[in-house]
Amino acid sequence: MLEGMLTAAAIILSLSILTCMYRVIKGPSMPDRIIALDTIGINMIALVAVLCVHMKTQAFLELILVVGILAFLGTIAFAKYIEKGVVLEHDRDHPDDR
Amino acid sequence: MSLLHFAILIPFVVAAAAPLFYKYIPKVHTGWFVLPVPLYLFVYFLMQLSTVRTGDGVQATVPWIPSLDIAFTVVLDGLSLIFALLITGIGALVVLYSIYYLDKDKEAIHRFYLYLLLFMGAMLGVVLSDNLVVLYGFWELTSLSSFLLIAFWYRRTKSRYGAQKSMLITVFGGFAMLAGIILLYLMTGTFSIREIIAQAGALPGQDLFLPAMILLLIGAFTKSAQFPFHIWLPDAMEAPTPVSSYLHSATMVKAGLYLVARLTPVFGGAAEWFWLVSAVGLLTLLWGSVSAIRHTDLKAILAFSTISQLGLIMTLLGLGSAALYYGIGDAGNVYVIAITAAVFHLINHATFKGALFMVVGIVDHETGTRDIRYLGGLMTLMPVSFTMALIGTFSMAGIPPFNGFLSKEMFFTAVLHASQMDFFSMQTWGILFPVLAWIASVFTFIYSMIIVFKTFTGKFQPDKLDKTPHEAPVGMLISPVILVSLVVVFGLFPNILSYTLIEPAMASILPSLLSPGDYFEVKISMWHGWQPELFMTLGIFILGTLLYLSLRSWRSVYQLIPEKWSLNHLYDSGLKLLERGSLGITRTYMTGSIRQYFVYIFGFFAIILLYSLFKLGAFQITADSYAEISVYEVLLLAAMIFAAVAIPFVNSRLTAIILLGAVGYLMTTFFVVLRAPDLALTQMIVETVSVTLFLLCFYHLPKLKKEISAPKFKITNLIISIGVGVTVTLLALSANGSRLFDPIADFFIKESYNLAGGNNMVNVILADFRGFDTWLEVMVLGVASLGIYSLIKLRMAEPLPLEGGSKREDQ
Numbered sequence: 001m002l003e004g005m006l007t008a009a010a011i012i013l014s015l016s017i018l019t020c021m022y023r024v025i026k027g028p029s030m031p032d033r034i035i036a037l038d039t040i041g042i043n044m045i046a047l048v049a050v051l052c053v054h055m056k057t058q059a060f061l062e063l064i065l066v067v068g069i070l071a072f073l074g075t076i077a078f079a080k081y082i083e084k085g086v087v088l089e090h091d092r093d094h095p096d097d098r
Numbered sequence: 099m100s101l102l103h104f105a106i107l108i109p110f111v112v113a114a115a116a117p118l119f120y121k122y123i124p125k126v127h128t129g130w131f132v133l134p135v136p137l138y139l140f141v142y143f144l145m146q147l148s149t150v151r152t153g154d155g156v157q158a159t160v161p162w163i164p165s166l167d168i169a170f171t172v173v174l175d176g177l178s179l180i181f182a183l184l185i186t187g188i189g190a191l192v193v194l195y196s197i198y199y200l201d202k203d204k205e206a207i208h209r210f211y212l213y214l215l216l217f218m219g220a221m222l223g224v225v226l227s228d229n230l231v232v233l234y235g236f237w238e239l240t241s242l243s244s245f246l247l248i249a250f251w252y253r254r255t256k257s258r259y260g261a262q263k264s265m266l267i268t269v270f271g272g273f274a275m276l277a278g279i280i281l282l283y284l285m286t287g288t289f290s291i292r293e294i295i296a297q298a299g300a301l302p303g304q305d306l307f308l309p310a311m312i313l314l315l316i317g318a319f320t321k322s323a324q325f326p327f328h329i330w331l332p333d334a335m336e337a338p339t340p341v342s343s344y345l346h347s348a349t350m351v352k353a354g355l356y357l358v359a360r361l362t363p364v365f366g367g368a369a370e371w372f373w374l375v376s377a378v379g380l381l382t383l384l385w386g387s388v389s390a391i392r393h394t395d396l397k398a399i400l401a402f403s404t405i406s407q408l409g410l411i412m413t414l415l416g417l418g419s420a421a422l423y424y425g426i427g428d429a430g431n432v433y434v435i436a437i438t439a440a441v442f443h444l445i446n447h448a449t450f451k452g453a454l455f456m457v458v459g460i461v462d463h464e465t466g467t468r469d470i471r472y473l474g475g476l477m478t479l480m481p482v483s484f485t486m487a488l489i490g491t492f493s494m495a496g497i498p499p500f501n502g503f504l505s506k507e508m509f510f511t512a513v514l515h516a517s518q519m520d521f522f523s524m525q526t527w528g529i530l531f532p533v534l535a536w537i538a539s540v541f542t543f544i545y546s547m548i549i550v551f552k553t554f555t556g557k558f559q560p561d562k563l564d565k566t567p568h569e570a571p572v573g574m575l576i577s578p579v580i581l582v583s584l585v586v587v588f589g590l591f592p593n594i595l596s597y598t599l600i601e602p603a604m605a606s607i608l609p610s611l612l613s614p615g616d617y618f619e620v621k622i623s624m625w626h627g628w629q630p631e632l633f634m635t636l637g638i639f640i641l642g643t644l645l646y647l648s649l650r651s652w653r654s655v656y657q658l659i660p661e662k663w664s665l666n667h668l669y670d671s672g673l674k675l676l677e678r679g680s681l682g683i684t685r686t687y688m689t690g691s692i693r694q695y696f697v698y699i700f701g702f703f704a705i706i707l708l709y710s711l712f713k714l715g716a717f718q719i720t721a722d723s724y725a726e727i728s729v730y731e732v733l734l735l736a737a738m739i740f741a742a743v744a745i746p747f748v749n750s751r752l753t754a755i756i757l758l759g760a761v762g763y764l765m766t767t768f769f770v771v772l773r774a775p776d777l778a779l780t781q782m783i784v785e786t787v788s789v790t791l792f793l794l795c796f797y798h799l800p801k802l803k804k805e806i807s808a809p810k811f812k813i814t815n816l817i818i819s820i821g822v823g824v825t826v827t828l829l830a831l832s833a834n835g836s837r838l839f840d841p842i843a844d845f846f847i848k849e850s851y852n853l854a855g856g857n858n859m860v861n862v863i864l865a866d867f868r869g870f871d872t873w874l875e876v877m878v879l880g881v882a883s884l885g886i887y888s889l890i891k892l893r894m895a896e897p898l899p900l901e902g903g904s905k906r907e908d909q
Contacts, residue, residue, distance in 0.1 A: 002648050007728065012732035017764070021737040024760050025744045033756045047730075048770050059775040066779055067766070068788040074759060077790045087793045093746075 006054045013047040032076040041071025100158030102172045105139055105182075106226060109219030113212050120208030132211045136189035136218060143174075143182045150179050150602050157228070164719030167289055170230040176602025180441065181225035181349075181356055183599075184448045188348045189218050192468035192575035195456055196340035198574035199463060208587060210250060210338070217243035221349050225356055230279045230289045237275065237321070240350050241268040247345060248337040260333035263669070267568060268322050268331045275317025275357075282364075292865045295363045295609065302368055302386040314357065315374055322354025325382040329665050339459030342397060347451035352444065355408065357605050358415050359440070363634035366419030366608075375711045376416025376516075376531075382409025384534050387541035391649075396458045396468040396553065400451070401544055406542060407447045410509060413535070414440035417516045421608060433515065434608065438596075439508035441603045445595060446493065446501040453581035454490040454549070457483050460574055461553060466564030470548065480569045484554040485581045493585045495546035496539065496635060497644070501588035506539065508701050510631040536634055543642030544649070551646075554811070638640065691792050697818060704821035711828060720835040731771060738764040751796060759789045776860045 020043065023036035045064050052060045077087050112135050119131045146156060156174040163169075174182070193214070200207050223236030241264075283289055285306050286297045295341055301307050318324075323331040334346050345351070358375060365371040369477035386406025390399045418437035460483050461476065462468045477484045489500060496506035513535045517528040560566065569575075588595060627717045645652070687698070711717050741760045746755050762785030769778035846867065850859045854866040 007730070010728070010730040011733065013731035014737070017767075018733050018737040018740075021740050021760060024756060025740060025748075027753070030750075030756075031750055033753060037756050037759055037763070040760055044763055044767055045165075047767060051770055055773065057773075060770055060778065063766075063770065063775060063778050063782065066782055070782055071763075074786050074789055078752075078756070081796070082792045087790060097652055 006050055009050045013043050017043045038071055038075040106222045109215040114212040115213035127197050127202045128207050128211050129193050133193045136186045140186035140190055147598055150176055168231045169229055170232055172226045173228040175606040177606040178225045180599050180603050185221050185349050188452050192340045192344040192390040195577040199340055199573055213243050213246040224353050228291050234276050238272050244350055247341045248334045250338055257336040260336040264330035264334045267327055268807035271317045271320025274313045277817045278310045278313030281306045298364045318354035318357040322351050323405050324378050324409050325385050326665050329669055330399050332401040335401050343452050343455030347455055348448040355411050362419050363609050366421035372416055372419050376413045376708050379409045379412030379416055380534050384538040387538045390545040394470050410816055411440050411443050417512050437604050437607050438504055439512055441600045443505035446505050447585045449581050450490040450493040453578040456578040456598050456668050457487045460570040463572055472562040473553045474556035477554040482575055486578045487550045489544040489585055491550040495543040500590050504592050507631045510634050530627040539638050540642050542647050543638050547646045628663050700818050700822050704825045707825050717832050718835045719831050734767055755792045
């Protein structure tokens, strides 16, 4: 019973990743794509959790946390890039800056 | 080490010292210090006459590379002795001549004597070495020193051209010869000439026999300026005259003849050898003598005359090799006479040609030109030179009582006998030999007359000359006078040579014809009765005189042959074509475009791997070991494929980065599915970092390239990328399908806790079992970060013009 449920959940999550992928490819605007990528990350968290239960292991629990942080960081990086054209801003007072 | 070894090495030692003499004793011409070397060696070799006469001569071995069967073995037999005497004797005369010819204040004589001694030692090494590899080494050293000597006046374009040409041709031949030597080694298992000769009976019929023969002959023909490799010799005339006299008439160009004579016991008796040597020799004889008349430069005439005379000796060596086929006896003896004539003419040619070059050098030295159109009437001004030129050319033309007459008569005897041979299909072609030889001799007569009479008789034209001509200093005349007196002495008393030199030389060329203790008996006489040879000579005199007198009316025939057809033109345009062709080929594939190089790399990758996969039958797929596939895995894979396939088609860099990020995320998911937590963690982090890095890079892209464009579609790219993908997939499937051994993973599973005290197997492998790899990977990361740091810092130090401007990418 649980097995069936878990497989069904995994399939639904994979389908959702696939549909997000459609949005990544299709766009139409850049923020659409970035949000879709972020959603893929979140779906991944869920999928990894389901798989953890499915495989009866705790080995992937750190990964869930890491994906949570990194998907966020990636989205921030993209967002900042779209907003300012730069990911890391230069320190204006630095003598090497030109 | 024997005295003979030192005889070869002394010139090298003195060569090293020659510049020192020049530097520290500048008041004395360096040549005086050099002169004792060839003189001493000449006397040394003269003293060996009796030993060579009675026995095997001197032989000694010094091991050099014993593991490769290469030893510095020297042997002095009859043939070597003739060459050694020529090299040292004429070497001494040339050094003496050059002392007066080259001005010690104006010329770089230290280099001259360095090169000359280098050449002398190398040449002695060629003729005295028994080991073929050592012989080859000395052979190339003669090419090299000849190259240096031809370009002695290296500021002249023509000198450099001539040196390059002779280098290319003789080294080409040298390489062919090396290949021939190796083939001989493969057949016989030894590099020693004497041992090869001992095995000569077993050689004919072997597969490598003919290739070895042809390759060695190419070496001999290029060195001895045989047709069609003769073209370097006329251009080598840019060398100082002593060099032309020594290298390009008396010694180096005879190295090929030496090789042919030396290998006659090995290859002689084979029809191919007979035909190749004698036909090429005959063609060279004819071509050289006919071409000589075309030229007006005295040295060019002498160069072609040298070519033609070398062809004559080559022909005789070829004809003489028939004796080995026939064996000794009445019929065989008539071919032996060809060898006698060859050896005799070899000596004769060295004497008169050396003298003639020296005379031409004197004329050049005293008048400032060598062109016969400007010369004339020098007879009364330069009586000694005239006498020497007269004797030299008459000997060359074959006029009695000089030695050329004798060797020419013997040459005719040999070719007349050759026309009566009834083997080697000589019945059909044999008649050509006397006819062509006779025609060539007529031309030889004509150009000999041109040399002496156009230069010394006729009208004196002082206004066309740079200098006021007068007789040369005595020192300059000594050497040619000695050579010319030898011409006369050998002409009148030829038998002083036959007993001492020719018979032992023949014994070493035709060793199998002699029973032990036996020797050839050679008797050369000036008058041998009313033979056909005599009438042929008379015919030459009559026709030659007539043609010489009517020279003006028929010489224009030469103008009819356009320059385009000449072999020089062929060489020049061939060289140009090679250069242009290789440049063109290089340009077609070395385009500088990285895309093209990737096309080559991946194209060859796919083609070679696919070919070997199917050719070797390595392609096999077995589904036994595959795991079950679940539905969500298929869906994830579909998502990944979509993302990956979409990347090449998007038209914005940012979209491509996002897609790449998506692929990375899905990769992480697959690591989870395939139960690799550490990999998944690392992959996730690396993916995010690299995506951020890409974003950082975009900031630095120059403004001009920022326009948004779809990647261009190229059919080659498509084919190659599909090909590579297919190749890798098939390889992976086949590798999985043909697993030959159990993996060693079981060991790690069992032992990771026992041996390393860790439960995380991946980390145990990384840090314990295979720590070295990790260590080096850390190093790679360190190097990469240092590299990035220094790149950025250096960029800061020297700003690029592309930097600055807008910092935004248009979306």
